[in-house]
Amino acid sequence: MELQDVKGIDAILAQTKIYGVISEQLADNLEDFKKRILSQSADGSYDDILSLLSNAESLIYQASSKLAEIEETHN
Numbered sequence: 001m002e003l004q005d006v007k008g009i010d011a012i013l014a015q016t017k018i019y020g021v022i023s024e025q026l027a028d029n030l031e032d033f034k035k036r037i038l039s040q041s042a043d044g045s046y047d048d049i050l051s052l053l054s055n056a057e058s059l060i061y062q063a064s065s066k067l068a069e070i071e072e073t074h075n
Helices: 008-039 047-073
Strands: none
Touching: 008 047
């Protein structure tokens, strides 16, 4: 869906809810990536990648939380 297709506050709030779910799923996937890297850590040191994934995961969870707050505020 293109942003120009989202008209009206109700549609915006519905999209916000969808984005909240998507962002939470993305953060969960990043957690899985970290686990896979750790399980294969004998292949080398990936501390820098793990740190970046952790930072991204944290920011995405924060975004998901804020999007959930929007939904809660308007229900």
